[in-house]
Amino acid sequence: MQETDERLLIVDDDEMFCHVLHRAMSRRGFEVLVAHDAERALALARQHEPTMATLDLKLEQESGLKLLPEMLEAVPDCRVVVLTGYSSIATAVQAIKLGAVNYLCKPADAEEILAALSQEEADPEAEVAEHPPSINRLTWEHIQKVLQEHDGNISATARALGMHRRTLQRKLQKRPVRR
Known part of the structure; x- marks a missing residue:
């Protein structure tokens, strides 16, 4: 050790x-x-x-x-x-x-x-994956972005996305799509 x-x-x-x-x-x-x-x-x-x-x-x-x-x-x-x-x-x-x-x-x-x-500070030059993300992954990321903009407020996020709050909650309970 x-x-x-x-x-x-x-x-x-x-x-x-x-x-x-x-x-x-x-x-x-x-x-x-x-x-x-x-x-x-x-x-x-x-x-x-x-x-x-x-x-x-x-x-x-x-x-x-x-x-x-x-x-x-x-x-x-x-x-x-x-x-x-x-x-x-x-x-x-x-x-x-x-x-x-x-x-x-x-x-x-x-x-x-x-x-x-081991990194001393964040690397802004970090590689982005070559393969474009799937539509499902892009949807997941967009939901996360809007959720972040509304400080985690599910109701406000659902309104901003134009969907029912329960639908959004179900989407958030699922694991994110890999790519």
Whole structure:
């Protein structure tokens, strides 16, 4: 086991994911802290000043995008990677604008997360996939963009998209289309 001076804060409401990532990073010599909500994440960040953090986009009651600036205000030198099972270009761009060094789709393994965390700052020249996304993927990303513009408000987003609120809720419950 290699030793490192790095302190990693994992912020995710998925306890099993946290357990697996905690073990993987501990084996790599990291000091690992875990928080399942924004309040605990901020308390740990202020107390332990992590050098790195993974931040879930959708916490149980909150958005990781709202927590990101607060974490970086508490620990300005922390390198944060936003993780999500519901990726979209809109949320990726927003995460980078707010100070994340990278944005990864779940499932991501420890090596992918380490590679993303090793970046000192976001790479605006990152490659975009060569294959154009499908119509279903473009629809998903457009919904995510409009949802972001309305601060996560489902009713306002449904009105802006001209669809029934329940229809939008059903679409949001589905996993995003890959490509």
